[in-house]
Amino acid sequence: MFELLTRILLWLLVGTIVWYVFIQFIPRTYLTWLGGLIIFAFVILAFFEPGSRVVSSVWSILSFPLKPLGLAIFLLLSALREGTKKVAANQVVAALIILFLSSMPIVAYWLAGQAEGAIVDIRDSRVNPSVIPAVPAIVVFGEGISPADPSFRSRVQVGNADTGFNNSMTSRIFYAGALYNEQVAAGNNPLVIISIGPQLNAPGVLDDQSAAQAIGQIALAAGIPIEDILIETEGVDLYSTAVEIVNALNSRGIATGTNADILLIAPILNTSRAVSTFASLGVGAVTRPTDQFAFQLNGGQLVANIADLLPSVDALTLTTRVVEEYLTAVYYFLRGWLGNPMMI
Numbered sequence: 001m002f003e004l005l006t007r008i009l010l011w012l013l014v015g016t017i018v019w020y021v022f023i024q025f026i027p028r029t030y031l032t033w034l035g036g037l038i039i040f041a042f043v044i045l046a047f048f049e050p051g052s053r054v055v056s057s058v059w060s061i062l063s064f065p066l067k068p069l070g071l072a073i074f075l076l077l078s079a080l081r082e083g084t085k086k087v088a089a090n091q092v093v094a095a096l097i098i099l100f101l102s103s104m105p106i107v108a109y110w111l112a113g114q115a116e117g118a119i120v121d122i123r124d125s126r127v128n129p130s131v132i133p134a135v136p137a138i139v140v141f142g143e144g145i146s147p148a149d150p151s152f153r154s155r156v157q158v159g160n161a162d163t164g165f166n167n168s169m170t171s172r173i174f175y176a177g178a179l180y181n182e183q184v185a186a187g188n189n190p191l192v193i194i195s196i197g198p199q200l201n202a203p204g205v206l207d208d209q210s211a212a213q214a215i216g217q218i219a220l221a222a223g224i225p226i227e228d229i230l231i232e233t234e235g236v237d238l239y240s241t242a243v244e245i246v247n248a249l250n251s252r253g254i255a256t257g258t259n260a261d262i263l264l265i266a267p268i269l270n271t272s273r274a275v276s277t278f279a280s281l282g283v284g285a286v287t288r289p290t291d292q293f294a295f296q297l298n299g300g301q302l303v304a305n306i307a308d309l310l311p312s313v314d315a316l317t318l319t320t321r322v323v324e325e326y327l328t329a330v331y332y333f334l335r336g337w338l339g340n341p342m343m344i
Contacts, residue, residue: 010334017066067323068102068316071095103311108318112293115322116268132179132263132286134188136254139245139285140176141238141266141274142169142196169196170218172265172290177222179263179288190263192224193248195232195241238270238328239337242277249283256283267291269325273332279339293318 064070075095079088101107176192183190194215212231219229230248235241249256261283266274268289278285332338 010330014334063324063327066327067320068098069320072099072102099316100311102319103313103316105308105310105312105315108315108322109293109308111322112269112318115272115325116289116292132182132288134183134186135190135263135286136261137191137193137245137249138176138180138183138263139265140172140192140194141241141264141270142172142194168267168291173215173218174222175288175290176265177219177224179265180222180224180228183263189228191230191252191254192219192228193230193232193245193262194219195235195245197233197235197241238274239277239332239335242274242281242283246278246281246283256281261285263288265290268293269321273325273329273338276338277332280337 065074072095075091075098079091079095081088173194176194180190180192196211196215212233215231216226216229220226232241232244232248235244245262246256249261254261262278262285264271264274264278264285265288268291271287271289275285275287329338
């Protein structure tokens with residue numbers, strides 16, 4: 001009951017923020033019933049077709065004012081509503097502070113460290129976190145293809161121009177190969193599921209089949225035999241990917257329950273949401289996160305130098321990724337796609 005009430009209150013808060021943004025830029029006289037019906041239609045579509053590119057694109061637009069750069073731009077535009085001669089100084093100062101802090105490396109590293117800390121705590125809470133139990137499946141998460149996915153634009157840095165997959169994806173597959181061989185050496189023979197999502201019209205690849213073949217070749221080079229490789233090409237975001245993976249496990253007769261059913265390899269910023277999503281689907285996960293930023297931490301303390309106090313574009317990108325992940329987690333909570341944190 002408390003979780004449902006919290007979800008309702010959050011929906012009301014999101015609706016209030018969206019309405020406030022609209023009335024700041026659109027005169028009230030133009031906010032007619034037609035506009036309300038369009039917004040209502042979008043909400044309905046978001047519930048029944050969450051994987052739609054239209055929904056993800058609109059969500060990216062609506063969530064833009066909640067991100068560091070978008071919020072700063074929104075405050076500056078709001079400060080200029082009455083012209084350049086009557087600038088609202090408080091809003092300009094607020095925008096400058098937000099942009100300055102979110103662009104500081106030390107702030108970006110601290111935020112990333114806080115996001116990663118929850119995963120580290122979960123992993124270290126086990127009796128022996130270095131020992132990986134026998135699992136029926138190893139799951140490798142690829143990069144998002146939905147504009148609303150925080151990892152969507154990471155594919156612009158490709159490691160292979162022929163496939164379009166970046167270096168991080170390739171590294172995850174080779175990591176999966178090492179973990180697979182550890183399982184085999186221990187007498188277990190897990191299935192390796194590699195999620196790449198639908199690749200049609202994605203940069204650098206032609207279609208799902210050619211993408212799957214390219215990933216299969218990388219997996220073979222990583223030491224995973226072809227009979228133990230399953231390429232998932234249907235999921236467009238983390239939730240739909242998790243659903244497809246659970247369906248694949250069930251179709252192969254792999255029972256799922258509260259125990260550790262999969263070994264999950266995913267970017268650390270997405271790992272907490274991924275574990276909770278699988279938990280909501282009745283699948284337990286042992287995490288082996290990648291793409292970590294924890295090298296900036298030493299014994300739990302942030303290591304910084306003078307250069308980390310100077311704003312940079314890279315720091316703003318990292319801060320934005322962390323904020324996007326928090327916003328996406330809120331959306332998943334509102335949709336009921338996250339498991340009970342006390343049961344994970």
